[in-house]
Structures are given as C-alpha cells and as structure tokens.
Amino acid sequence: MPRPLLILLASLALMGCNGRRERTGGGLLATSQQAPALSGSGEWLAVVSDRGGRPTVQLRRLSDGSVVSVPQLSRHQPHSSPSLSWNGRYLAAITQRGRRRLAVVTDRLNGRMHPLPLPGGRDPVQLSLAPDAQQIALQVTDQGRWRVELLDLSDLLEPDRPPGQSLSTPALSSEP
Template sequence: MRSSVPNRAIAAAAIGLLLGGCLAPMPQPLAPLNSRLEAIGANRDPALSGRWLALISGRGGREQVMLLDLERQQPIDLPGLNRADAQPVSVSVDAAGERIALVRQLEGRTELVLYRRSVQSLQPIPMAPSGVPRQVQLQADGRQLAIQVSRGGIWQVDMVQIP
C-alpha cells in the first residue's frame, strides 16, 4: 500500500499539469509592487497610465495624492500639489506622467485642478456652467478631461479640451 502513495502523487501532479495547460492564463498579482502599496497603508482611487500609478493614499490620518513610477517602483515628488488642508476626492494621470487632474475639497468647496509636473504648476479648471465636480479622468494622451459633475441634483459628464 505504501508504494501507492508516490504513484498517487505523480498521478496528481500529472493531472494538475494537464489541467493547468487547459486553463486560460490568469492575471498575476504584481507581488513586489503590491507589497510596496501594502506598506504605504490605506489607499484608494487608483489611476493607471503608462508607467504611472496615481492614487489617493492615507498617511498619518490624512489623505494625499501619490504618484508611483511602476518601472522604478518609486514614489515621485509632487511639489505644490498636496496641501494639509485639502481633501483629495479623485485623481487621474496621463501616460507621460506629466499632467495630473485632481478633484479636491478645499475651504468648504470642491474644485478641479490640473497639475503640470515639469513646471510644478497648479491650474484651476472651473465648472461652466457651475457645478460640483466629483470624479475626473484624464485621457491617456493628456489632451482631454472627462469630469463627472453634479448640477441641480443630476450627474452629468463634461469634456474639457486641454491645450
């Protein structure tokens, strides 16, 4: 009877290999990056584009925008974007990692801003007609924004071209 155990193990391994060959490939967790994200703590609202991952990350009881370079597996400095008195709501990055669109709450109102990383500039994008932005997505080529806006209790989507 004992000699049947190795045979069973071999048979199980063979069946496993056969089944594995028949099954479709599955998305694989990116373990090193996931460990790095895990170490950051709570994070939400991911936005992938090119080699960049923008997200909203909680640190020390407050949240801020974080940009990760997925190739170098390093966070990127964003001088002038995060403020201690601002609450980020939604974030998006273009494929070049140059433009970051951000909806944030600041001084009791919600605003949309566009950050240009190379010049560290922050440009407000007003809602016209007036409305409250909730979610933003920056087209991967960085030339257009799609914004979810609340107007009169209805959610609408605005498209804004960026020069």
C-alpha cells in the same frame, strides 16, 4: 476518480504554486490605497492613500518603486480621482479648498497647477484625463443631478504624446 478530473485538479494545484509575486512592506499594495490611475506609458501609478487621516494622491515611479512628491497638491486636501497623461507629465485630481471641491491639472514639468473652474456651482465628483492631456471628462453634480462634461484643454496644456509620435501635419497637395 476519473483520470481527466484528476489531471485537471493536479494542474490547478500546480498553477497555484506558480502564482504572481506581489510587493509587500510599503510596496504598491500597501493598505488603504484606492482609485489607482496608470499612465499610458505604464511608467507611473497614482493612488489615493490615507496620510495623516486625509486622502492624499501618491505618485509612484514603477521602474524603481520610488514615490515622487507633488508639492502643488499638498495644501489642497483631501484628494480624489487621480488621472495621468501618457508620460505622467500631467496629473489631474479633485482637491478641496475650504468647502469647495475643485478639479485641477498639475503640470509636473513646470510645477504649475491649473484649476478648472466649473460654472454654475457644479461640483466635480470624478474625472478622467485624456492620454495626450488635451481633454478631460468630468462627472459633476448639478442641482442634485449627475452630469458628465467634456472640457477642451488644448489652449491650456501642451500635448503629452508617446515618445516618437509627432504632431500631424496636413498632406501637401500635388496641385499648384
């Protein structure tokens, strides 16, 4: 066997020994979890997991692995397509009320849930919340066709910005 090939095989074997460690036993990689969404800060993870036979959003603080309840969503199941703002203040998801699917944004700071009504009988399929929570992109079905709509949430939600980032103000003019 040629020496370069032997070195390559030996290095690959050693790299396999230094694999990443993953949590088990109820950790982040528990079975039947899907649709992961990570907050912009990397502090929060939202997933959809099977709970009592119903897809349910589970919110986890990554620093200590604790699961944080989102009581506003508990009555409106099943859940799908979670999305988080920068600091995890806002959690957007698709829920179901009766036979109707509904996009909602939950403000975890004040406990409010904001339904996002869609005109014309459109049903949300998937969503993505902007990191500052000022916009949301929604994939919807409209008379058998897929569409993507962008909604402005700036009149509904306060911005969720990274720490230390201030609101921008216009530069002052040096002329009178």
